[in-house]
Amino acid sequence: MAGILTGETAGGGATAPLVGFLDEDHVIRLARALLHPDDAAMRAYVTGFFAPEAIAEKRWARMCAGLEQATHSPAPLGGGTEAVRCVVFRRGNIDRTFLAAHPNLRLIQRLGARPVGIDIGEATWRGIQVSCMPRPSLAAVAEHCLMLMLAVSKKLIQADACVRRGGHEPGDRGQVAYNWPGIDGIGRLWGKTLGIVGMGEVGLLVAERAKAFGMRILYFDDNPLPPELDRELNAEPAALPALCEASDFVSVHVPASPRNGAILGRREFEMMKPTVIIINTSRGSVLDEEALTTALLAGRLGGAALDVHQHEPRPVDAFCAMENVVLTPHLAAGSRLGVLDEIEMIFDNLRAVGAGRRAIHAVVEPRDRP
Incomplete structure (x- = not known):
């Protein structure tokens, strides 16, 4: 069965793209790759991203459920932009010109807590939901x-x-020897x-x-x-x-x-x-x-x-x-598996909006159009 984000033409064929990934941030690339577990190159990217840890196959399948047939496009979006329902990005500009070119857009999903580069007022006026996802990593x-x-x-x-x-004479129990090495x-x-x-x-x-x-x-x-x-x-x-x-x-x-x-x-x-x-x-x-x-x-x-x-x-x-x-050996963000929590919430939003519901996570309050 087609995924819930896959649109249909009058003749019953799929339209594409429906999810636009607008930049090449490494987590954005990972989100794209996770949607294609049967593609050898995409799977290699996912396993390489998490090495030496590994994503559990059951979790991978669960987080992508219902999105398997979702079509996507990397930036810049090509033809057929009228089909795009959701855009996912970290860095970029979603302004009036962009929004006018995507008349069927229903969700602007930013990877990051602030609505940087997003015209919230214009999106509100057009009935587009905006989500800005905080990143624990x-x-x-x-x-x-x-x-x-x-x-x-x-x-x-x-x-x-x-x-x-060591190398210093041990003190008596209870003795205080502040900074005994003399640092x-x-x-x-x-x-x-x-x-x-x-x-x-x-x-x-x-x-x-x-x-x-x-x-x-x-x-x-x-x-x-x-x-x-x-x-x-x-x-x-x-x-x-x-x-x-x-x-x-x-x-x-x-x-x-x-x-x-x-x-x-x-x-x-x-x-x-x-x-x-x-x-x-x-x-x-x-x-x-x-x-x-x-x-x-x-x-x-x-x-x-x-x-x-x-x-x-x-x-x-x-x-x-x-x-x-x-x-330290490039580990400040902690376990890379933690990134899955961020992507999972994004996928929850894609599913909800694709089914005609409100986004679930980190929805930005509407604003008046200037």
Whole structure:
């Protein structure tokens, strides 16, 4: 039996596409691939995405039930756009022009908690539902970022090694010996300035958590936050040079692209305080690791923590010998199987709207058309 999203022409044939996937974000690609379990290439992409873990076949079948025959199109949408009922995307613009070209659209599904790039008023006027799906995996990245900031500033790796290594005369029961190894330069987050390079989905989640630690937030982004959100977060937009000069921590959250390249390199490092700590949980290519190595070895920066690397897996190199560097093997988002929860909610919405019902998850409140 045809899936509930498969439309029919007057002659009974299927129309396509009905679900438009509008960008090449890796989770969007995964959602497309999950809808085609019998396609060898799609199945290989899914299994490769989750390796070394594995998706349970019963769960895969259950989450795709009713969507097996749903047709789709990657961006840009080709001909037959009048058939599109639902669009799924992470980055892009759903404006009046787009909506006018898709007269039968019934659901705009964004992967991300904010309605970035969506004309909510126009969608409301046209009777189109909008869902913006929060992403637990991105919250996990934000948590990891704060963990790395704490690990470097508190010298966690050195402190742990000192206790494990021993070499000190054991104290008497109940004796207090504060910092018995004599570790110097232990820092804190409270009262410090965090510079966020890229205030997108993860950057905002980091800012929310950093505020709870009593940090001041500077951020560099082409699209500043609304003033009321700046006030709520104790944040202010800044040019990149000003951010580099003022920050005690700099955390990078920009997507990798040929246009971006390395957004932090030798010039930016030279602007920074000698005590600054650099955090990268974005992509290895957005930070010039050679320049970072040089600056750290010269003592021009306070430390660094990287979850993403220019070469993955990372070779043993100068970073690995530095006590003021913390390295993790690209796992900030936690188990990749957690992404299935996000996609499963999207598929719930596709099923509901395809059956003529309201979307179930993360529906955005309607707005008046300007």
